[in-house]
Amino acid sequence: MAVGPASFPDMPAIEGLRLGTARAGIKTAGRRDLVVIEVPQGAAVAGSFTRNAFCAAPVTVAREHLAECTLKGAAPRYLVINTGNANAGTGETGLRDARATCAELAGLAGVEPSSVLPFSTGVIGETLPMDRLLGGLPEALRSLDQGAAGWTAAGEGILTTDTRPKGASVTVELGDETVTLNGISKGSGMIKPNMATMLAFVATDAAIAPGQLEALLREAVDRSFNCITVDGDTSTNDACMLIATGRGARVDDEHRLAVFRDALQALMIELAQAIVRDGEGASKFVSLQVDGAMTRQEALDVAFTVAHSPLVKTALAASDANWGRILAAVGRAPVADFDVERVVIDLGEVRLVEGGGRAPGYTEAAGSEVMAREEIPIRIDLGRGEASATVWTTDLTRDYVAINADYRS
Amino acid sequence: MAVGPASFPDMPAIEGLRLGTARAGIKTAGRRDLVVIEVPQGAAVAGSFTRNAFCAAPVTVAREHLAECTLKGAAPRYLVINTGNANAGTGETGLRDARATCAELAGLAGVEPSSVLPFSTGVIGETLPMDRLLGGLPEALRSLDQGAAGWTAAGEGILTTDTRPKGASVTVELGDETVTLNGISKGSGMIKPNMATMLAFVATDAAIAPGQLEALLREAVDRSFNCITVDGDTSTNDACMLIATGRGARVDDEHRLAVFRDALQALMIELAQAIVRDGEGASKFVSLQVDGAMTRQEALDVAFTVAHSPLVKTALAASDANWGRILAAVGRAPVADFDVERVVIDLGEVRLVEGGGRAPGYTEAAGSEVMAREEIPIRIDLGRGEASATVWTTDLTRDYVAINADYRS
Numbered sequence: 001m002a003v004g005p006a007s008f009p010d011m012p013a014i015e016g017l018r019l020g021t022a023r024a025g026i027k028t029a030g031r032r033d034l035v036v037i038e039v040p041q042g043a044a045v046a047g048s049f050t051r052n053a054f055c056a057a058p059v060t061v062a063r064e065h066l067a068e069c070t071l072k073g074a075a076p077r078y079l080v081i082n083t084g085n086a087n088a089g090t091g092e093t094g095l096r097d098a099r100a101t102c103a104e105l106a107g108l109a110g111v112e113p114s115s116v117l118p119f120s121t122g123v124i125g126e127t128l129p130m131d132r133l134l135g136g137l138p139e140a141l142r143s144l145d146q147g148a149a150g151w152t153a154a155g156e157g158i159l160t161t162d163t164r165p166k167g168a169s170v171t172v173e174l175g176d177e178t179v180t181l182n183g184i185s186k187g188s189g190m191i192k193p194n195m196a197t198m199l200a201f202v203a204t205d206a207a208i209a210p211g212q213l214e215a216l217l218r219e220a221v222d223r224s225f226n227c228i229t230v231d232g233d234t235s236t237n238d239a240c241m242l243i244a245t246g247r248g249a250r251v252d253d254e255h256r257l258a259v260f261r262d263a264l265q266a267l268m269i270e271l272a273q274a275i276v277r278d279g280e281g282a283s284k285f286v287s288l289q290v291d292g293a294m295t296r297q298e299a300l301d302v303a304f305t306v307a308h309s310p311l312v313k314t315a316l317a318a319s320d321a322n323w324g325r326i327l328a329a330v331g332r333a334p335v336a337d338f339d340v341e342r343v344v345i346d347l348g349e350v351r352l353v354e355g356g357g358r359a360p361g362y363t364e365a366a367g368s369e370v371m372a373r374e375e376i377p378i379r380i381d382l383g384r385g386e387a388s389a390t391v392w393t394t395d396l397t398r399d400y401v402a403i404n405a406d407y408r409s
Numbered sequence: 410m411a412v413g414p415a416s417f418p419d420m421p422a423i424e425g426l427r428l429g430t431a432r433a434g435i436k437t438a439g440r441r442d443l444v445v446i447e448v449p450q451g452a453a454v455a456g457s458f459t460r461n462a463f464c465a466a467p468v469t470v471a472r473e474h475l476a477e478c479t480l481k482g483a484a485p486r487y488l489v490i491n492t493g494n495a496n497a498g499t500g501e502t503g504l505r506d507a508r509a510t511c512a513e514l515a516g517l518a519g520v521e522p523s524s525v526l527p528f529s530t531g532v533i534g535e536t537l538p539m540d541r542l543l544g545g546l547p548e549a550l551r552s553l554d555q556g557a558a559g560w561t562a563a564g565e566g567i568l569t570t571d572t573r574p575k576g577a578s579v580t581v582e583l584g585d586e587t588v589t590l591n592g593i594s595k596g597s598g599m600i601k602p603n604m605a606t607m608l609a610f611v612a613t614d615a616a617i618a619p620g621q622l623e624a625l626l627r628e629a630v631d632r633s634f635n636c637i638t639v640d641g642d643t644s645t646n647d648a649c650m651l652i653a654t655g656r657g658a659r660v661d662d663e664h665r666l667a668v669f670r671d672a673l674q675a676l677m678i679e680l681a682q683a684i685v686r687d688g689e690g691a692s693k694f695v696s697l698q699v700d701g702a703m704t705r706q707e708a709l710d711v712a713f714t715v716a717h718s719p720l721v722k723t724a725l726a727a728s729d730a731n732w733g734r735i736l737a738a739v740g741r742a743p744v745a746d747f748d749v750e751r752v753v754i755d756l757g758e759v760r761l762v763e764g765g766g767r768a769p770g771y772t773e774a775a776g777s778e779v780m781a782r783e784e785i786p787i788r789i790d791l792g793r794g795e796a797s798a799t800v801w802t803t804d805l806t807r808d809y810v811a812i813n814a815d816y817r818s
Contacts, residue, residue, distance in 0.1 A: 053747040054740030054765070089736055089766040124733030125767050236737050310719075310805075314813035324498055324533030328645050331463030338462040356463070357498040358534050396719075397814070401807045404723035 003277040003285040003374050003394070006164040011151035011182045012171070014205045015247050016040030019150035020143040021157040024136025026129055027084030027122060032157040034133065036105065036140040037079040037201060043245045044210040045075045046217040047117070048225075050238035057087045057094030058118040059237060061102065068114040070210070077115040079241060080105050080137070081158050081199065083186075087120040087128050088236040097128045104134045108141055121160055121186065121199055121237055155184040158199055161403075162188045166274035172263045174256045177249035179206045181263055185271040188278040197235030198225060200271055205248030206260060212251070216264055217242040224268035227300075227391045228276045229307050240268075276392045281399030284316050285375045289390045292342075292381040298335055299389035302380060305333035313396030316376065321367025323352040330380060342383030347371070412686040412694040412783050412803070415573040420560035420591045421580070423614045424656050425449030428559035429552040430566040433545025435538055436493030436531060441566040443542065445514065445549040446488040446610060452654045453619040454484045455626040456526070457634075459647035466496045466503030467527040468646060470511065477523040479619070486524040488650060489514050489546070490567050490608065492595075496529040496537050497645040506537045513543045517550055530569055530595065530608055530646055564593040567608055570812075571597045575683035581672045583665045586658035588615045590672055594680040597687040606644030607634060609680055614657030615669060621660070625673055626651040633677035636709075636800045637685045638716050649677075685801045690808030693725050694784045698799045701751075701790040707744055708798035711789060714742035722805030725785065730776025732761040739789060751792030756780070 022034040039045060047066050049059050069076050080101060087094045102116035109116075120128070144150070155165035166185045171178050187198035208216070221240055242264075251260045277285050288307050293299035306312055309329040315322035326345055331338070345353035348370035353359055370376065431443040448454060456475050458468050478485050489510060496503045511525035518525075529537070553559070564574035575594045580587050596607035617625070630649055651673075660669045686694050697716055702708035715721055718738040724731035735754055740747070754762035757779035762768055779785065 052737060052740040053742075053744070054736050054749045089733055089762075091764055091766040094766070124737070236740065308717075310809070311813060314810055317810065318814035320814075327463050327498055328461060328533070331461040331645065333462075335462070340463045353498075355500055357500040357503075396810060398807050398810045400719070401723055401726065401805060401810055404720060405727035405729075405806075 008167045009169045010148045011169045013146045018144035018146045019154040020140040021153040022136035022139035033083045034136040035081040035154045035157040043075045044213045046214040046242045048221045048240045056237045057098045058120045061098040062117040065114045077111045081119040085122040089125040158186045168270040174249040187275040198238045200240040203243040207246040207250040208244045220265045220268045224272040228272045279394035280403045281397040282394035284395040287377045289379045291388045292383045293387040294385035296387045302333040303391040307393040316395035317397045319371040321371045344381040346379040417576045418578045419557045420578045422555045427553035427555045428563040429549040430562040431545035431548035442492045443545040444490040444563045444566040452484045453622045455623040455651045457630045457649045465646045466507045467529045470507040471526040474523045486520045490528040494531040498534040567595045577679040583658040596684040607647045609649040612652040616655040616659040617653045629677045633681040637681045688803035689812045690806040691803035693804040696786045698788045700797045701792045702796040703794035705796045711742040712800040716802040725804035726806045728780040730780045753790040755788040
């Protein structure tokens with residue numbers, strides 16, 4: 001089950017950036033499960049990683065190698081991603097395996113091991129089948145391709161229990177030059193049934209200074225991947241990487257920066273929303289917009305309290321405009337000196353709550369009409385400030401429980 | 410579905426404290442839905458109420474009246490509780506109705522309206538059917554009874570969608586006198602399908618100064634009702650009241666205070682656990698003990714992060730010893746400078762995690778054996794301090810979603 005139509009765009013090439021895949025048999029024979037991304041020399045690479053204290057071995061090694069590259073004033077040359085096994089909760093063995101993967105690929109490609117960043121997603125707590133993984137690397141290198149076929153294969157090769165690949169592409173005009181941004185993502189719960197979750201790889205041909213790239217990535221992650229939730233669980237392996245090859249237009253003045261920033265955020269929001277639409281058991285795509293907060297953090301706190309409420313999520317699954325549950329969730333959000341009389345809650349174009357209770361004129365028929373849709377916008381105005389935030393989530397269905405309780409059977 | 414055997418004790422009388430009920434037809438004809446508790450003169454009464462900013466009208470009025478009594482150096486004389494309607498999200502009408510209920514009962518009983526505290530539980534957002542509610546008060550007063558029958562009827566009369574009444578009674582010796590504590594509670598989610606949740610009424614014949622009673626209640630609530638969670642949702646109507654009639658032994662020295670405190674905490678933990686055992690769709694009763702924390706708050710933060718994880722809860726429903734999910738939940742708890750290498754996780758007598766990954770010697774067979782039980786103890790040692798906390802929760806089953814998504818159909 002997923003919300004909305006599936007579509008994976010034909011990505012234009014980003015010159016010099018090539019993607020290769022292999023069927024290494026890491027967990028399942030015959031499926032694409034190993035991806036290599038080749039980054040051209042002279043690029044800049046920024047990364048954003050999980051904050052889970054139990055981060056997986058590849059996250060530790062990717063962070064280390066990225067820092068080493070930065071110290072040398074260079075960028076990583078290869079990203080290697082395996083699915084089927086998260087290499088998480090694997091202790092020293094896991095770190096050794098992640099480093100060995102980088103060393104093997106570095107040897108085959110003729111670069112330093114620290115120029116390779118490893119990523120894993122899949123089952124937690126099992127060691128990587130290193131023979132099969134390393135054995136797949138030559139095939140992945142042989143198939144490196146900078147065209148649409150490379151992106152499509154890579155989009156498939158990073159999936160775990162996703163029901164469909166997730167890709168997005170935009171182009172923007174900077175002066176008389178065209179800049180391309182391509183991205184792929186995977187994930188369908190904040191953490192999967194024993195699977196490690198969300199990965200995203202975004203590349204552009206724009207030329208951007210490394211420090212600026214880092215700042216742009218951080219801001220875009222905060223507005224996209226950090227604003228989605230399926231079940232509130234943060235994975236051990238989450239990572240989002242942004243590669244700028246530098247062969248295209250330079251993003252070097254305020255106007256160009258603004259245009260590029262908007263395009264990047266739009267692309268990453270599309271990739272993030274694709275994860276929610278493919279959320280485990282999801283039958284609804286819900287936008288939760290909170291306005292009138294004192295700070296953006298306050299708006300986010302309220303939005304996530306509502307988005308994580310099992311009672312709100314089950315009401316959404318039932319297409320029931322149960323405003324009492326939304327109101328109760330807003331009321332328990334961590335907001336100081338909250339005047340509930342000023343809160344207004346709208347479901348699409350229908351006013352649900354004002355003045356501390358059900359809005360006058362509200363009818364269950366009107367609420368049910370909006371709730372029956374696949375895409376449901378909820379807007380909560382706290383009436384106490386100017387800050388806003390939007391988060392995207394799904395409903396909580398029997399299928400979610402079935403997927404997460406029965407996945408071994 | 411509920412976990413463990415149902416049992417409601419034969420409560421001994423607490424002299425002067427009487428309980429009466431009526432079938433007022435508030436929501437469903439023929440069911441006991443109105444309860445009056447008569448408090449003898451000279452008693453002390455303490456209350457603990459929901460922190461939800463959208464608190465219900467009866468909570469506002471009960472707080473006001475309790476404060477008025479305290480100002481006058483007296484205690485409330487009557488508690489009136491209706492089920493079937495929470496009188497929450499009802500604005501000014503709701504406040505007027507709660508006050509009118511107090512005034513009517515006060516008139517019938519010959520006391521001041523501020524000597525009456527109102528409590529409601531049931532559907533949110535509908536106004537009380539005042540004719541039927543007020544019409545039931547004479548019957549409730551006529552049936553006032555200080556014996557076991559009064560307690561049993563009251564235990565039934567406060568239920569909403571609970572599958573069984575919840576009561577507990579203990580006696581302790583203070584010197585050569587016996588002190589009795591009786592209590593009843595209701596609730597089966599932290600908030601029900603459109604229902605407002607948790608109520609508890611505890612009475613004792615001990616003689617305790619009001620300030621001390623307040624402190625004892627606050628501490629006991631923190632160790633009992635504030636340590637349970639079914640779905641993380643806090644209701645608009647939660648309340649816990651503690652009545653000390655003062656006709657029995659005096660709790661007036663350190664030894665007596667310690668004995669009474671232990672008895673009160675044990676009683677309230679039993680009443681709180683009864684709510685978890687009757688949790689919506691629950692098939693497991695889970696004790697989550699966190700040790701080795703720097704502070705109790707830190708221990709609670711970790712325990713609740715695990716207890717609220719949908720992935721942990723669905724694994725529990727599946728009797729799957731999925732230690733990766735527990736580890737990932739511990740890792741995302743809000744704890745600063747967390748050294749995951751020091752974390753130890755035990756499932757009953759089986760060690761699941763140590764040294765940042767699966768414990769050596771752990772087998773899935775051993776884990777599954779513990780997970781198959783109805784009562785599951787999980788112990789997490791953070792290895793960084795001396796503080797501990799225990800919370801109690803349930804699994805997340807298909808029945809939970811069915812109850813909460815389909816309750817209108």
